[in-house]
Amino acid sequence: MAIIAVIVLAAALPRLFTGASPEALDILARLSPPSAGHPLGTDHLGRDLLSRLVYGARLSLLVALVSVGGAALIGVVLGLLAGFYGRWVDTATMRLVDTFLAFPAILLALALVAVLGPGVGSVIIALALVFWTQYARVVRAVTLAEKAKAYVEGARAIGAGDLRILLRHILPNVLSPVIILATLGMGSAVVAESTLSFLGLGVQPPAPSWGWTLAFGTRYLRDAPHIATFSGLAIMFTVLGFNLLGDGIRDLLDPKFRPQ
Amino acid sequence: MARYAGRRLLLLVPVILSAAVVTFALLLLLPGDPALALLGQEASPEELARFRRLLGLDRPVPVQLGLYLWRVAQADFGRSITLDAPVLRLIGATLPATLELATASIVLAVVVGIPLGLLAARRRGTVLDTGTMLLAQLGVSMPVFWLGVLLILLFAVRLNWLPSFGRGAPLLSVLLAGDGAAALDSLRHLVLPTVTLAFFNLALLSRLTRWAMLEVLEEDYVRTARAKGQRERVVLSHHALRNALLPIVTIVGLQFGNALGGAVVTETIYGWPGMGRLVVQAIGQRDFPVVQGAVLVLAVLFSLFNLLVDLTYALIDPRIRYE
Numbered sequence: 001m002a003i004i005a006v007i008v009l010a011a012a013l014p015r016l017f018t019g020a021s022p023e024a025l026d027i028l029a030r031l032s033p034p035s036a037g038h039p040l041g042t043d044h045l046g047r048d049l050l051s052r053l054v055y056g057a058r059l060s061l062l063v064a065l066v067s068v069g070g071a072a073l074i075g076v077v078l079g080l081l082a083g084f085y086g087r088w089v090d091t092a093t094m095r096l097v098d099t100f101l102a103f104p105a106i107l108l109a110l111a112l113v114a115v116l117g118p119g120v121g122s123v124i125i126a127l128a129l130v131f132w133t134q135y136a137r138v139v140r141a142v143t144l145a146e147k148a149k150a151y152v153e154g155a156r157a158i159g160a161g162d163l164r165i166l167l168r169h170i171l172p173n174v175l176s177p178v179i180i181l182a183t184l185g186m187g188s189a190v191v192a193e194s195t196l197s198f199l200g201l202g203v204q205p206p207a208p209s210w211g212w213t214l215a216f217g218t219r220y221l222r223d224a225p226h227i228a229t230f231s232g233l234a235i236m237f238t239v240l241g242f243n244l245l246g247d248g249i250r251d252l253l254d255p256k257f258r259p260q
Numbered sequence: 261m262a263r264y265a266g267r268r269l270l271l272l273v274p275v276i277l278s279a280a281v282v283t284f285a286l287l288l289l290l291p292g293d294p295a296l297a298l299l300g301q302e303a304s305p306e307e308l309a310r311f312r313r314l315l316g317l318d319r320p321v322p323v324q325l326g327l328y329l330w331r332v333a334q335a336d337f338g339r340s341i342t343l344d345a346p347v348l349r350l351i352g353a354t355l356p357a358t359l360e361l362a363t364a365s366i367v368l369a370v371v372v373g374i375p376l377g378l379l380a381a382r383r384r385g386t387v388l389d390t391g392t393m394l395l396a397q398l399g400v401s402m403p404v405f406w407l408g409v410l411l412i413l414l415f416a417v418r419l420n421w422l423p424s425f426g427r428g429a430p431l432l433s434v435l436l437a438g439d440g441a442a443a444l445d446s447l448r449h450l451v452l453p454t455v456t457l458a459f460f461n462l463a464l465l466s467r468l469t470r471w472a473m474l475e476v477l478e479e480d481y482v483r484t485a486r487a488k489g490q491r492e493r494v495v496l497s498h499h500a501l502r503n504a505l506l507p508i509v510t511i512v513g514l515q516f517g518n519a520l521g522g523a524v525v526t527e528t529i530y531g532w533p534g535m536g537r538l539v540v541q542a543i544g545q546r547d548f549p550v551v552q553g554a555v556l557v558l559a560v561l562f563s564l565f566n567l568l569v570d571l572t573y574a575l576i577d578p579r580i581r582y583e
Binding site: 095098099100101102103104105106107108110111112114115116187191194195198199200201211214217218221222225228229232235236237239240243244 | 274275276278279281282283286287289290397398400401402403404405406409410412413417517518520521522524525528529539540543544546551555558559560562563566
């Protein structure tokens with residue numbers, strides 16, 4: 001929780017952490033190791049690495065939040081419809097899920113970004129299209145279980161329509177697993193975004209993407225290992241934070257995992 | 261079992277067919293004219309027309325799709341735009357390297373990850389348990405490409421112990437030929453990419469093994485076995501481990517499929533001449549026949565491994581009967 005709090009704070013209020021601009025060039029100070037002026041050193045163009053990473057947090061969290069939100073929205077809507085209406089709606093949705101699951105996730109994301117072109121928008125669309133399947137499967141399963149319960153029958157008996165039953169009665173019950181999946185999914189999205197950027201297909205420079213910073217850092221491993229090291233640490237701690245937060249929320253919301 | 265396997269194999273056909281439709285649709289997603297998008301603004305009208313004919317882009321979309329599926333059914337993925345060679349030949353030349361790397365990484369993950377998980381479960385609550393789980397938590401949080409960079413930095417740049425780029429001779433063939441020096445060279449090239457690709461799976465496997473063992477150790481039959489006075493080693497290996505294996509086998513199978521996807525990143529970092537690197541290079545050069553062919557072949561392999569996992573269920577767990 002503390003890790004995520006620091007990263008969210010960095011994304012929201014970067015000036016709390018650094019006064020330097022992530023774009024300010026200082027060619028004379030390029031590839032400098034950490035010092036008092038530049039606590040994490042500088043990159044290949046002499047830009048302050050701390051400020052690149054702090055402003056990069058905003059970019060990473062934004063991409064992760066919107067892509068996970070998009071994936072959850074698609075998955076929840078399709079999962080609710082498939083589980084509630086069954087028959088051909090269910091068959092069609094599940095075949096679509098099978099089709100998407102036939103591809104290794106990062107490969108499908110790469111192929112989608114390749115056709116959509118590099119950039120923030122493409123990365124968000126690609127990740128949402130890659131990650132929606134897990135939400136659809138879980139929401140469908142919960143919906144199937146919930147719609148067979150007496151309270152749904154009761155709601156129908158007092159005249160509630162399909163939309164009301166879905167939104168007022170079933171949706172609140174699918175939210176717990178969706179929140180757990182989404183929190184864990186934030187970590188995966190941060191890694192996926194930085195992987196795409198690392199391969200040169202994600203967010204494009206001069207945007208301070210962590211993946212890009214790390215990719216450039218690999219070119220200067222011998223002379224300036226601090227670039228790759230610190231940018232990697234930023235990604236790892238963010239993912240670690242979301243994984244731990246996801247585990248914590250799961251323990252809290254899922255009685256199976258609650259400590260006795 | 262045979263009937264179930266046959267039915268599952270048949271069910272794979274629509275999945276592969278729809279995966280082929282997705283790879284075909286990739287070309288349709290290209291903004292604007294695909295020929296212009298792939299060849300660039302400097303292409304002459306004649307070149308564009310020739311290119312459209314080559315890819316069948318001058319025909320209606322349903323006809324293009326039909327032709328594409330027909331060609332794919334005959335394992336004809338077209339020709340590479342930049343390398344001027346059949347895509348199938350490029351895939352054939354790079355697939356063995358990817359399979360070698362994926363296999364080596366899974367072997368490493370299993371050989372290290374499962375014993376680590378067992379040890380952590382056996383010594384629950386000790387420093388060893390905490391240390392192993394901390395390592396596992398780091399392993400699942402660490403981006404593959406960063407681990408690769410760190411390993412290169414330490415073992416190739418600083419210590420100069422291992423090569424950081426390329427592949428030696430195919431390991432299996434030099435082992436079969438009994439060429440010790442070549443085998444050593446291949447192994448040296450294999451170490452860093454294998455560790456990089458294996459680390460995430462290894463971490464996941466050790467966490468899962470620990471969890472599965474702790475679940476099973478709570479079961480009544482384990483208590484009964486202990487009450488009968490059986491030695492702890494026998495209780496663990498004969499009663500607990502056998503039953504904890506089901507989720508572990510599932511994950512190992514799925515991890516092999518994931519390793520095929522993960523190879524995209526690992527191969528790019530280490531210049532490993534496999535299919536993952538082929539895809540990344542093809543994307544960089546906008547060589548779409550190669551992208552489509554390689555993505556489809558990897559998806560088919562991925563689906564086949566997932567099917568194998570499901571079939572393994574039935575073999576190792578007699579409680580599961582498929583109708």
